[in-house]
Amino acid sequence: MLLHQITCAFFFLIITIVQCDNHFNIHGPFGKHHSIKNVPSPYGCNRTYGISFPSISLPSMNIMELNVSSTFYVSNQQIIVTWPTISLSCNDDFIGIYFIDIPLLTGACGYFDYEFIQTNQTSMSWQMINLRRPLEFRYYSREKNCAGNYSFVAKSTFVQPLNYNIPEQIHLAYSDRIDQMFVSYVTNSSEYIPECQYGLDPSLLQWHVQGTTITYKASDMCEGQANIPGPQTFIDPGYMHTIILEDIRPSTTYFYRVGNDQHGWSSVRSFTNRPADDINAKVTLIAYGDMGAAPVQPGAKSTMDRVRAQVMTNNITCVLHIGDISYARGIGALWDAFMTQIDPIASYVPYMVGIGNHEYDHVTGGDKDPSGAPGPGGFRPPWGDYGYDSGGECAVPMVRRFHSPSNGNGLFWYSFDVGPVHIVYYSTEHDFLPSSPQHAWLEHDLSSVNRSRTPWLIVGSHRPMYSSIVRDVGDSIKVMLQISLEPMFYKYHVDLNLFAHIHSYERSCPMYQGKCVDDGITHILIGMAGHNLDFDTYTGAKWSLYHDQQFGYTQISANRTYLRFTYHHNVDDAIIDEFELRK
Numbered sequence: 043m044l045l046h047q048i049t050c051a052f053f054f055l056i057i058t059i060v061q062c063d064n065h066f067n068i069h070g071p072f073g074k075h076h077s078i079k080n081v082p083s084p085y086g087c088n089r090t091y092g093i094s095f096p097s098i099s100l101p102s103m104n105i106m107e108l109n110v111s112s113t114f115y116v117s118n119q120q121i122i123v124t125w126p127t128i129s130l131s132c133n134d135d136f137i138g139i140y141f142i143d144i145p146l147l148t149g150a151c152g153y154f155d156y157e158f159i160q161t162n163q164t165s166m167s168w169q170m171i172n173l174r175r176p177l178e179f180r181y182y183s184r185e186k187n188c189a190g191n192y193s194f195v196a197k198s199t200f201v202q203p204l205n206y207n208i209p210e211q212i213h214l215a216y217s218d219r220i221d222q223m224f225v226s227y228v229t230n231s232s233e234y235i236p237e238c239q240y241g242l243d244p245s246l247l248q249w250h251v252q253g254t255t256i257t258y259k260a261s262d263m264c265e266g267q268a269n270i271p272g273p274q275t276f277i278d279p280g281y282m283h284t285i286i287l288e289d290i291r292p293s294t295t296y297f298y299r300v301g302n303d304q305h306g307w308s309s310v311r312s313f314t315n316r317p318a319d320d321i322n323a324k325v326t327l328i329a330y331g332d333m334g335a336a337p338v339q340p341g342a343k344s345t346m347d348r349v350r351a352q353v354m355t356n357n358i359t360c361v362l363h364i365g366d367i368s369y370a371r372g373i374g375a376l377w378d379a380f381m382t383q384i385d386p387i388a389s390y391v392p393y394m395v396g397i398g399n400h401e402y403d404h405v406t407g408g409d410k411d412p413s414g415a416p417g418p419g420g421f422r423p424p425w426g427d428y429g430y431d432s433g434g435e436c437a438v439p440m441v442r443r444f445h446s447p448s449n450g451n452g453l454f455w456y457s458f459d460v461g462p463v464h465i466v467y468y469s470t471e472h473d474f475l476p477s478s479p480q481h482a483w484l485e486h487d488l489s490s491v492n493r494s495r496t497p498w499l500i501v502g503s504h505r506p507m508y509s510s511i512v513r514d515v516g517d518s519i520k521v522m523l524q525i526s527l528e529p530m531f532y533k534y535h536v537d538l539n540l541f542a543h544i545h546s547y548e549r550s551c552p553m554y555q556g557k558c559v560d561d562g563i564t565h566i567l568i569g570m571a572g573h574n575l576d577f578d579t580y581t582g583a584k585w586s587l588y589h590d591q592q593f594g595y596t597q598i599s600a601n602r603t604y605l606r607f608t609y610h611h612n613v614d615d616a617i618i619d620e621f622e623l624r625k
């Protein structure tokens with residue numbers, strides 16, 4: 043009752059005015075899905091302007107409190123926020139989640155995520171991610187006419203992680219040698235000695251090894267919103283710890299946990315190392331591109347659910363994610379959301395990433411570009427449509443989090459063996475023309491493959507070399523990839539060329555230069571893993587054997603003589619397209 047009285051009193055007393063227009067964050071790292079229909083506000087918040095009457099201060103009376111179901115949380119926990127009915131609410135009143143030092147009166151637009159309040163609604167559920175600082179929920183309401191400006195109404199007590207330094211975002215990656223494995227995770231502490239305890243029995247983790255710690259600042263990135271600290275731009279990303287396990291055996295299951303005695307340990311996870319190149323080796327890979335974080339990207343959750351089930355039951359060897367990883371684009375909290383999302387998969391199988399336009403593409407600030415590409419914006423030929431798609435990140439958040447073998451150029455191009463398969467990641471965001479360092483490296487790598495050890499050769503990149511959608515006819519990057527790389531791929535008998543960027547599925551016949559040939563390359567578009575689907579019409583090209591526009595993932599199973607590729611719909615896990623190759 044008291045709460046209700048306070049509510050009524052303060053609904054009119056607190057008259058802080060927030061001017062809102064031009065907003066750039068439609069993404070919801072705390073599980074909220076926003077759409078353009080949410081306009082006018084808080085979609086229209088512009089924190090650059092913020093407030094029109096900053097001289098108004100809070101009354102000295104208590105502020106109405108939003109109740110929370112828990113003041114401590116672990117990642118992915120749901121917190122229920124409740125409040126008394128507010129009869130004069132407007133249909134675009136909202137509850138947002140904030141760092142506690144965002145000003146109450148002037149900070150309405152400074153949320154990480156928000157949800158509009160429906161008429162008579164009195165509770166709301168939030169899926170938490172650990173941003174390593176205290177957070178609070180706030181209720182902002184429009185003025186009496188439900189137009190224009192926002193007034194602060196209520197807030198919750200602080201909510202915070204149960205343990206600020208509990209290892210989060212755990213993920214694995216292959217390193218240079220088959221007897222090595224990267225194990226990486228995040229905590230809040232710079233004064234920290236990362237450690238991994240591991241062994242062959244979950245109850246006896248008898249070996250341990252220590253690792254190293256890195257982080258990054260806003261100024262480490264190239265340009266734009268990535269350089270701007272703020273809840274919808276750069277946030278302190280915490281500290282990324284990486285440990286290299288050495289001398290691990292092939293085809294062997296290890297149990298492990300990460301952390302340390304001072305700050306706490308993760309739960310025990312496990313992985314099975316990749317097989318050596320023995321004659322009986324069999325591997326199963328999962329591959330996709332363009333996923334992003336749920337629920338911002340509508341297919342990400344269903345992909346994660348299906349892949350998680352596969353990883354838990356079907357001896358998956360590793361995951362290939364060929365670009366457009368988190369779609370954070372300078373919004374740091376979305377990296378936390380994405381890395382938290384993949385932890386249940388990536389802490390059990392290596393998660394091998396390739397570079398996409400949404401991680402890398404930038405216009406200025408090239409001296410910060412970790413790929414070392416020359417020029418302020420890297421590869422920007424006049425015939426390409428390379429833009430500002432990373433939000434200024436220029437791959438810095440990606441290379442600080444993920445790892446790869448070091449035989450090429452970091453995460454940008456590299457190769458590795460998985461049983462009978464040699465996998466090569468190349469970058470369509472970097473110079474791939476015949477005169478380029480990447481082209482020379484590809485030639486060297488492909489010419490060095492021992493096809494008796496790894497009979498299957500799979501290459502992967504982000505942008506398509508082939509697509510038969512009508513709007514892609516004449517796409518110059520596609521044409522230049524065909525001119526610059528396809529002859530080399532054909533010469534070295536590449537079996538599969540995987541790519542994404544277009545958000546659908548398409549498979550070619552084995553082909554060369556647009557024609558089906560017996561010894562050709564099978565090109566497969568696998569950009570259907572999460573981002574809004576593209577619904578295109580197709581040209582009817584003869585080489586296009588199958589195309590489809592639903593959310594899904596693909597699986598590649600191979601031994602030395604047989605390769606089976608399957609495309610699964612997320613909705614029912616049914617196999618929608620498949621083919622086999624034999625050696």
Ligand SMILES: [Fe+2]
Nearest residue numbers: 366398399543
């Ligand atoms: Fe893309």
